Amino acid sequence: MSGQFTEAEWAEHRSKSFAALPAVVENGTLPDVFLEYQKELLSSTATYALTVTDKSRRIGATWAVAADAVLTSASDATASGMDTLYLGYNLDMAREFIDTCGMWAKAFDSVASEVGEFFFTEQGEDGAERNIQAFRIRFASGYEIVALSSKPRSLRGRQGYVILDEFAFHDDAEGLLKAAMALLIWGGKVLVISTHNGADNPFNQLIEEIRAGKRPGNVVRCTFDDALEQGLYQRICLKTGREWSPEAEAKWRSEIRAFYGDDAAEELDCIPAQGTGVYLTRAQIEACMTRETRVLRLSCPADFAMRPDEERASYVEGWLEQEVKPLLDALNRDLKHYFGQDFGRLVDLSVFVPLQELPDLTLKAPFIIEQRNVPFREQEQVLKYVVDRLPRFIAGKLDATGNGLYLAERAVQAYGSCVEAVMLSESWYLTHMPRMKTRFEDRTILLPADAETSDDLRKIKTIRGIPKVPRDERSATQNGGKRHGDAAVAIVLAVAAANSEPVEFAYFPVIPRSPIGGGSAYDPDDDDEEAAPRESLRGLAQGVF
Template structure:
């Protein structure tokens, strides 16, 4: 991933500002977009984790959330707020921010009070530590203190763990905070990264892999700039904003952090590069009895007549694919993922059957090399038309793949088929659940050296699990591969996780109207136009 230059950033911001709507009365929203997203998440989820850059104002925005929460009546969701930073200066800064928000909201509250917070010591004795507090007319309060897991014992409410990755006993602190969820509290974890093996990064991966309920809100330094961070800095400092000034500011900040910019500004934990799935993890879910069917068209095949090409591919489908389709369990729902390639990379179709034990298994995998566009359409529709209880499909819609994705949407419906742009955000959202399914042995596919090689191409690139653009390998047939099966499998797993509405009906025959009442076979599927 090539770093963006100062000139490129200035042009990017100039272009983005050109299409932005005018700000009413010349004043921006009080909270920037990423701060609003954070507050929306804490309102919706019991556990929110903020994966963020340094000094972008996330904690400042959360001060507003704390005041609104503790200033409200119990019937409106009000509760105490307990803030834990890793030192007393952070506690003081946060409580001062809350006091500012309380004045802005006209909340009736006490002034900031410094007091001694009593907690239980390691040997059961009472200990007093310095803390700060604001008390509201609602009866609730915001308390800010330095980090100790014992501080949460016997408490209830909204817990904010700031710069969590840098707390002395982060894992124990998180366990103590989770206890507050039992009685309706909520937990917000805020931090920049401090290494790939830190409890903070492990917590993020658990949520992204679906192992722990919650939501991750990610905001890099560049994200914050695009959403108006430097504009806000200029507003506060009384400076005039320009794309060139912002680009210079960005370059200076990155220069200050030097080699630490990736972790401090880009939300990439240190030592976070390497192969995503181990060989043992992949082999454990590979089935030697599941086939891979491959079709490779010779050079110039696309120049043959439509009738000849269709007839040749139809014969191949009848001989190689139809026997596999005939073996499918008609009671199981089937989904699929399709990674598109034409003359260089492969096209890979991965159907997934949902088993009674909740595992997902590919009954076969189809690989297409140098297959013309029309024949790829022919093969896709031939297979999908015969997949029992076709649920959902996900298509790689980059470049030429968009045409086939569009045809599939038209044929099977926009509620079932999605054309996917394989962005970094998509990889970040959908690769972790696939990895979790493989680790849990809930996702199975054929035992094949090329498929395994494709999965081994998934790497952590600047903190994102993805197939790098330059990950080119040779398959057993000597042809080029680009992690094609890995992408198709991830698309299929995403499709299998989609909520699809199914329905049943009893067909009536023209010569027997009574069949409306007598019952008959029940079908599950969708109506095609």
């Protein structure tokens, strides 16, 4: 079901559906405590170590899960009892969950020895201990339900049933999931509950991994209309004393959808939107990747910087001749070429991105060079080797922040005004990131089909209105190193170079006089109109000579 029904169509649909069902109250008995989608959710948590529920707003999923938490923690070890660890993204969620668990504990007549608040001692990243307010219910079984801080380190040293509520809205969702997965080793289980918060959010990625069979687990999906089909509004009427009818339900449904407006697809229909803090979606990036080109990776040994100059130069020269030269030789000599480079020395990568402008104005990277643990002088060697061989080289831009200033300065000295040393700043990103994004939206940029390059581009986030790679946004590489969105920065620098104005040179040609006249070379100040044309000739020189 989805949100395409009109109010009248929904009323007719529900009238027919209701006619085929038994009465809500029959022989003086109440309907089942849980609706079908709530039963499905609890059945999944009983069966799978990892359950993810992909749901609409306010359909009672957490309410049902609180019952599951009480039944789990009130049971002893022989009945698979364990602690329940609930993590919402704020204090109000934690308090509400504990209150609901308390209600279920009374309903199930479970023996709870203590219900209330306590202070959870948490060690911060700086090693200092902090007292964090938390909530807890203790049971006679020896187990407890604890509503904890939303920080991943809250799970350290613990074991049990982990519930991550509104997972897509946690500050460090990926870290939280990683910490929760560790509890599965000793027989715990994990439930991830959330409404969507964008297609590239870790929540949606987790769902895609499970559905693709890349990660074991089960997904339980329930849209707003699914919940209505299974009796949500009837249950609301039962609780509030309203009289249910298909027409009343249709009217209520229309009102709820009107409240959400354009957000209804994501908030009610479980359709992730294409926009959160993530700047470029995976679909946009992959649509602009081709297997015709590749990423070349130069990684030097740990002691490389201490080797003799001649050995270092020979090592890099050999790599360039073997890996890069064939690709440079194959470049179209008629196309304009640009480049961008992000600098890294010890922790991060140096990434060099050349771009060629195709006849339809698409920018294509014929290759990308990544350098890890390459000393300053050898990075300069790589830069000059490639730029000297780029046909119709127009412009380049290099990251000049921090240690990158050395290489950027040497490039400016070598190539003059065709190259710019860029001091990356928020204002620079605000100017140039949207231009790069337009390239991806219009599919007028082509990059190598490479997972790590894609990951780097997806690290760009909109932070307080500025698209950039967050300072602490690092990830591990396939070979055990670290990346900081390095390819993304190099790509935006290369696109900025392609958008720069070409350098224009004016000159006067040297035109010899006719041998008959016996004169000398053309003098622009000569008043003789027969000597040469009065107007000067202008030429447009693009590149380095």
